[in-house]
Amino acid sequence: MTRIAINGSKGKMGQALIEAINSSSQSDFGAGFDKGDNLIDSISNFEVLIDFSRPEASLNALAVCKDAGKAMVIGTTGFTDSELELIGQASKEIPIVFAPNMSVGVNLTLKILETSAKVIGSDSSIEIIEAHHRYKVDSPSGTALKMGEVIANALGRDLAECAIYGREGIEEPRDQNTIGFSSIRGGDVVGEHTVAFFMDGERVEITHKASSRMIYANGAVRAANWLSDKPSGLYSMQDVLEL
Structure with a gap:
């Protein structure tokens, strides 16, 4: 024991x-x-x-x-x-x-994201959207950052160089090599994370939602x-x- x-x-x-x-x-x-x-x-x-x-x-x-x-x-x-x-x-x-997230489901999701990034990541615009309760103080969440790190590593990129945490004031087309982050805070949301791979004509979304x-x-x-x-x-x- x-x-x-x-x-x-x-x-x-x-x-x-x-x-x-x-x-x-x-x-x-x-x-x-x-x-x-x-x-x-x-x-x-x-x-x-x-x-x-x-x-x-x-x-x-x-x-x-x-x-x-x-x-x-x-x-x-x-x-x-x-x-x-x-x-x-x-x-x-x-x-x-x-680990920023101890959930078995989240860590399985990370493995899926690694595979997805290798297959379609270089042909897509990648956005990570996360939502948590209003008391969470760090943003983006550690899980969202880990997702970005896994994707960036799979694509041979440095997350510190390709991450975009806000778009206010950016007056140019989206750089395909960047990884965007969006954070939502409110209510009693335990934790929700979605990674979207936007391609011409289709979009793949991988989501994990925690309810407890x-x-x-x-x-x-x-x-x-x-x-x-x-x-x-x-x-x-x-x-x-x-x-």
Whole structure:
């Protein structure tokens, strides 16, 4: 049995994670932490920490886990490039699953997008549209950016150079080599992502819609159980799902 701890256990995602842990035959709930709690005090109560908090809190938890030799599943989004480097450095000492989306369906969608981009991407205008609840603070979503990264890599492009995040003031025809992003925020939308490949005479749309946070929680617990016996390294949900 994998003893799992949750950082941010009192939030909506934290409660979903606890439910997922208790529903799993492979894991036990070891400890829960929130703002102000000291992870070090309960470090012996878990093997893997799942973190869906904010970048600063995640990095603080990462430092503790690295020093204690504990594995970590990170679903937090919104990291800067320098913060991503810290995660990469820590993965040399502890095993980490880091993914902007833990959903099995989303990660299957990423594989489909990779294939689609290789087949029709160079002949199409690509747009990524995502919608989330009004409380989500980062935009575009980490999942949308991951989708863009997968597509760009499949096409031999650099997302940092070809991404377009807004069209106001652009007074020229669309560049076929760009990847456009649009973000919608409102209500209680859990998460919706659509990638559209626009071609002359036809359009292919690939969509994933989430109606419950439990899909992320179940995926994260699956990742934690998978990670429990792995050596140090930086893993993705593609590794967990063997995609």
